[in-house]
Amino acid sequence: xxxxxxxxxxxxxxxESLGFNCHPAMVPICNKPLLxxxxxxxxxxxxNSIAINMENPSHKIQDYFGDGERFGTCISYKSINSEEGIxxxxxxxxxxxxxxxxxxxxxxGLFFVHYDKLEFNAAWTxxxxxxVLASCNTGNLLIVPNIQHLRNLSRINQGIPFSLSKMxxxxxxxxxxxxxxxxxxxxxxxxxxxxSQKINSGKNIEIGKNVKITPPVIxxxxxxxQDNVRVGPHTVIGHNVILDERSSVNRxxxxxxxxxxxxxxxxxxxxxxxxxxxxLNKDILEVDDQSLFSDLPDTVGFSLVTATRKLMxxxxxxxxxxxxxxxxxxxxxxx
Amino acid sequence: MKIDKREQKDILIxxxxxxxxxxxxxxxxxxxxxxxxxxxxxxxxxxxxxYLDSSGLGALxxxxxxxxxxxxxxxxxxxxxxxxxxxxxxxxxxxxxxxESVPQAVASYxx
Numbered sequence: 001x002x003x004x005x006x007x008x009x010x011x012x013x014x015x016e017s018l019g020f021n022c023h024p025a026m027v028p029i030c031n032k033p034l035l036x037x038x039x040x041x042x043x044x045x046x047x048n049s050i051a052i053n054m055e056n057p058s059h060k061i062q063d064y065f066g067d068g069e070r071f072g073t074c075i076s077y078k079s080i081n082s083e084e085g086i087x088x089x090x091x092x093x094x095x096x097x098x099x100x101x102x103x104x105x106x107x108x109g110l111f112f113v114h115y116d117k118l119e120f121n122a123a124w125t126x127x128x129x130x131x132v133l134a135s136c137n138t139g140n141l142l143i144v145p146n147i148q149h150l151r152n153l154s155r156i157n158q159g160i161p162f163s164l165s166k167m168x169x170x171x172x173x174x175x176x177x178x179x180x181x182x183x184x185x186x187x188x189x190x191x192x193x194x195x196s197q198k199i200n201s202g203k204n205i206e207i208g209k210n211v212k213i214t215p216p217v218i219x220x221x222x223x224x225x226q227d228n229v230r231v232g233p234h235t236v237i238g239h240n241v242i243l244d245e246r247s248s249v250n251r252x253x254x255x256x257x258x259x260x261x262x263x264x265x266x267x268x269x270x271x272x273x274x275x276x277x278x279x280l281n282k283d284i285l286e287v288d289d290q291s292l293f294s295d296l297p298d299t300v301g302f303s304l305v306t307a308t309r310k311l312m313x314x315x316x317x318x319x320x321x322x323x324x325x326x327x328x329x330x331x332x333x334x335x
Numbered sequence: 336m337k338i339d340k341r342e343q344k345d346i347l348i349x350x351x352x353x354x355x356x357x358x359x360x361x362x363x364x365x366x367x368x369x370x371x372x373x374x375x376x377x378x379x380x381x382x383x384x385x386y387l388d389s390s391g392l393g394a395l396x397x398x399x400x401x402x403x404x405x406x407x408x409x410x411x412x413x414x415x416x417x418x419x420x421x422x423x424x425x426x427x428x429x430x431x432x433x434x435e436s437v438p439q440a441v442a443s444y445x446x
Binding site for chain 1: 356386388389390416417420421423424425426
């Protein structure tokens with residue numbers, strides 16, 4: 001099967017208005033770019049070739065997905081103009097020449113596809129037989145057994161193994177994060193490890209004393225929860241995040257590389273470094289006070305410092321444990 | 336930040352215009368400290384207060400404590416949504432008595 005993804009410029013506005021420094025296709029949903037869920041959907045559909053067509057191509061998307069090998073497919077990139085219609089875009093893609101005999105998926109727009117990876121194969125076969133056109137406010141998903149079926153699609157949104165959720169504003173962003181948190185964590189390939197039902201956590205998590213985590217919660221990689229922190233319920237913590245002592249975060253999304261200061265209470269917010277967005281009324285507060293909120297440097301330094309500290313401690317403990325008792329006591333405590 | 340004041344009977348209305356950060360919190364504390372010798376019923380008109388950082392919040396709390404010690408209070412009026420967010424995030428939203436307008440804050444002292 002082949003796939004074509006079409007990403008238009010006009011879908012960027014809501015992301016830019018919030019000051020998110022990313023392409024809307026890379027907006028993180030439960031710590032994974034939106035576009036990666038769509039690529040997963042294609043791969044589960046056994047697409048061996050995906051062509052991503054973009055107005056104003058993003059090198060960040062190309063850097064992240066590369067040639068698609070690590071996702072189990074082959075990804076290529078193409079630049080398009082705003083005037084190009086979907087028919088022309090399909091015909092101008094190299095994979096079009098294969099589509100007379102192969103099934104084709106076309107994803108035009110930006111939206112989230114809800115599916116269950118465990119229910120996929122049986123339901124998918126049914127959809128492929130007939131071809132499907134599913135729509136939402138921010139785009140369309142077409143599936144055809146071959147290119148000849150493009151003109152004979154039935155507009156069906158029921159009885160298919162997936163549904164579409166629009167992605168055009170902050171409400172959609174929050175809603176989709178919460179839907180996955182609450183009921184769909186097992187439907188997708190999420191980064192991290194499932195600790196228990198509705199708690200998913202990444203690598204290198206440091207948890208202080210008396211920390212309470214109330215599910216559903218997702219924690220990213222390199223997260224530090226200091227003493228007496230409260231996390232959850234209904235909370236996504238991104239990668240490389242520090243929650244300082246006695247802070248509490250619930251019903252919120254904390255994006256990656258963020259520091260949250262001591263004693264703070266974050267509820268129904270989106271935190272992006274030093275930017276605080278009220279999820280209810282969309283007010284945006286830029287906090288110029290690093291004791292409250294701040295951006296954090298990238299993950300390499302964070303995890304390297306932590307890893308080095310742990311290694312030194314282990315080394316010290318190992319050396320002491322091998323030393324005969326009288327030597328260690330005479331040293332007066334070398335360390 | 337500009338700080339102005341006016342009196343309404345025995346209530347001192349302090350008008351804040353700008354950002355309460357940097358040097359402003361210290362200036363604010365010093366001003367209020369001297370005014371508290373004459374009035375302990377204070378109202379902060381926050382309609383033109385655009386931002387408050389942790390030092391600004393500390394200054395407000397310090398002035399509130401001083402006012403209460405002298406038998407008065409420090410009440411806030413017309414707080415913007417962004418400044419309200421700072422209070423909520425720092426858990427100080429329940430510490431201050433807050434009113435939608437200066438007249439409502441004035442009326443609260445007469446109750």
